[in-house]
Amino acid sequence: MHRARPGLAGKPRAAARQVPRTAARGGCRVKRLLLILLLLVPAAWAEGPARPAAAAPGRSAIASANAHATDAGMEVLARGGNAFDAAIAVSATLGLVEPESSGLGGGGFLLLHVAKDGRDVFVDARERAPLAATRDMFLDGNGEADRRRSVDGALAAAIPGLPAALEHLARHYGRLPLSQSLAPAIRLAREGWRFGPKNAAMLAWRKEALAGDPGAAALFLPDGRVPEVGTLMRNEDYARTLELIAREGAAGFYRGPFARRLVAGVRKAGGIWSERDLAEYRVVEREPLRLHHRGYEIVTAPPPSSGGVALATILNILSGYDYAALPPAERAHLLTEAMRRAYRDRALYLGDPDFVQAPVAMLTSPDYAAGLRAGIHPRRATPSALLPGVDAAPARPDTSHFSIMDAEGNLVAVTQTVNLPFGNALVVPGTGFLLNNEMDDFSVKPGVPNAFGLVGDDANAIAPGKRPLSSMTPTFLRGDDRVAVLGSPGGSRIITTVLLAALGLMDGQDAQAVAAAPRFHHQYLPDRIQAESGALPAEAVAALEAMGHTVEVTDRSWGNLQVVAWDRGSGELQTGTDPRWQGVGKGAATAEEASIYR
Template sequence: MNLRALFATWLLVLAAPLQALSPPPGPPAAGAEVAVAVARPLRPAPGEHPAQPAIASANAYATDAGMEVLAAGGNAFDAAIAVSAVLGLVEPESSGLGGGGFLLLHVAADDRDVFVDARERAPLAAQRDMFLGADGEAVPRRSIDGALAAAIPGMPAALDHVARHYGRLPLARSLAPAIRLAREGWRFGPKNHAMIGFRRDVLARSPAAAALFLRDGDVPAPGTLMRNEDYARTLEALAADGAAGFYRGDFAARLVAGVRAAGGIWSERDLAEYAVIEREPIRIRHRGFEIVTAPPPSSGGITLAAILNILDGYDLPALAEADRIHLTVEAMRRAARDRATRMGDPDFVDVPVRLLTSPDYAAGLRAGIHPQRATPSELLPGVDPGRGRPDTSHFSIIDAEGNLAAVTQTVNLPYGNALVVPGTGFLLNNEMDDFSVKPGVPNAFGLVGDEANAVAPGKRPLSSMTPTFLFGPDRVGVLGTPGGSRISTMVLIGLLAMMDGQGAQAAVASPRFHHQYLPDRLQVEPEALGPAVRADLAARGHTVTVAAEPWGNMQAVLWRRDLGTVEAGTDPRWRGVGKASAGDATIYR
């Protein structure tokens, strides 16, 4: 055994005790140094710009709003504000002012990447066991429905922050399309209709929510004209006073009073103390590409790094399909195990980022993969022994200067906690369910967690949202998706497709499969794998479960530097909703 293999095996044995350690002091690991040094030439040269801008989002109204702001002289960051605000209006099941998100930005003039963490925070009155009953067991739906489920929103602060630090236009101009649309009206779409059905009864419990989203207590028919004057006024306050118009003063007092009247625990101090955090992104080197993605409190970037580092040990494109899927699934399994046991808010727990993203650590994990047999998850040390809906939203933007924005935003489950404070015009989130309410107890997406992601005052819950950039010698990609626990594996599949030379639309349409450690099953989309491949994987010990429906709603843009063209792709899994625009080329889905 050579020294590298011996060291990798030693790391694998010692990994569990290391989970609580801080990253060691000193320079980055050698692998990390090489990744940054080699990846730099992959970036566009100064003065190298796309021929035109491109936007892909989950709703045509939002894509049009972003294009309007670009045409008015805005950059990708101004357009991101416009797209975000419109999505919060026309796609309330997925995101909005009452939620949060992650914004990954690339500033072309400085060749700089920044990750804006606008994740929601637990109220200061939150307690570790607040969702447990007297018997010590989790109370069903307490962390999902109603005011107690809501964490402090981050998106309003993010819009103000991006406008002040990265945008070119006044915040009022970027918010203008959403304000106008809220007053003039928008048409209730097929996705709105599909997602509202199983939340109708909960929405009906909130008179303000019912007034906004139901018609005579029932689900609006597709095509119904919807208006939201309260939303317009809230955006106007944000435009006039910035974040202070939301987090302080009369509006904040009204918001807190409404939450507390409904049984919540917010305070005005919670709102006044909220601030976005700029963090350093995760950087990954794979197959000659640089991937820039989300750091904690997202689990997505570390998960991607772990999977890709494991796969670096194989010539994946040269393998037969069943071998390729088997090895990828085994990498997913191990990365998801580390998510469950080691990740949380980095301001509260020591997440061993350098260990988990180390090529040597990945080599140790790879050593435990049998090329022909699945490893039962119960044999991997971790937590004791869960579903993903498109109840988050993602959009991708590139402007004519080469600025990039990958933004994933959410209210967690469809229509959040189904509560609207009267006069505000938006739903609140139920992000408290993204904490580990009790070690080993699955959340609504079937994800288990441990103490690293336990509820604590002021803490941000772990998230799967994974906005991502891809930099290569011939292409620059921007992508992301909703999908709960399946987000990081969907982004992985999209990235691999782009690295294989596929275009933006082909990447977002790629068939999907997923493994998340627990429950121990390989989930595949209905058309993802052929019968022979499924049978082969089952023979290796995988429990293959074919989903009833496809999942996700990926949005991507791609700058083909070699051809001088720009593409945009919108997920075909939702028909008649998303829109991808790149100059004269427009794709509706």
């Protein structure tokens, strides 16, 4: 494990001072006066002040994108595990039943709050470029980007981080051994689960790529066809891989016979992995970003996530307006202009902090936001082409997120991914999982968009051992009255999905309302507002277009938001799981009186 920076030592208390005798006599007079006042207090006051807000919820809750994963986490909590043990169970189960979105062949970001220490930590389990990677490895002979090679096949795969993250959680934060936390996923892999509508929809979209790899075809296309919804699916190889990790930890995955099998399979398929790539992989603990807005503290992801920096830019810009009181069109206009500028900066400045000195302090500064705000016309859109920046696809519901809060107040927000649905569509035989295609998240060439339409520059260029920039934005929201854990998949739309959810929670919406609310999005390029049906009233769309915005309202939806929220005063514990995939996700809490949404 690497740590990006050491923790801050506590400040020593000031030395005691001698109190002058005259001051002591004055203190006695004050005490007598206070006693008299207390005797005069009305009887109703004698009952004492209102009960203070609880320091911990006293029960636990999980919201995830799949009911099997939520159930696995609840099982581990019932066996005496904490939120971190439950996170291992949820993560491993999602990799099994939602292989289109995440798994052992991918990576993720884990945002943790350790209640006993009052400490927040960001665990970076993002994939790394192989050491043989080069800046122009996806350019053809004419210097043009060959997008197919950065998406499909072995060359598209970066070195996975999720197996290392699972051991890291167990070793440093959990209470149970890996064998217990991984047990539900191992059992389910052998007993089987039912192929669902989300699995089928995503597999149909990637069928051609999966059919081209024998390992993937054998696992996901029995008899050469997409399985019917309801088909019982088993994965013995996945169970054996989890048992290896449970028995030997991350070393069993990244070194020895299993690592050699992975490397041989990748290289046979045309990839550039080496045993050194796997042996040198480590998760990195980084200091989370902390923002303040409307009386809430927002704890969120630092680089190599672009999410936290973008949230800071947007919220700092919005802090100069009474936007919550504005009509829908004016509020959407200001949000759009803030999004536009945040995504422009994402393209210009952000990358792996171990390789790039990104100006995070500047980008998250209220003074910088004030300068950006000065360029926003209150009634006119700013064309992206007029903003200095990068010269210049619709997102699919890949990636996965889950949120956990346990009875002690530990918090976990995890966003994990293999990038595009079913990753690079390659399975090394005998391993049971797909590899990622995260190499596409690098800037293959300045100004050339990736699969999500995001452009980038040299800060996110390919380099050996470098981690690609990500939009994953696991987030905590903390206020005097409310604590929430949230995050979502959605490619380039993750940031704005989390933004709108956070604003909804600040406005007092409950967890399920926030998860279900229609969304809109702007990402600098392409220069248009994309809106789910119902996100903006018809009159607001007309007003935005009159301001010069291009608005594209679509019946398609995006994201898969998972929220846990705790009301510190009433003790109510809510879970909100995105209804865009009906009957797939699940929120659950450990007490009957808690609010449970499914």
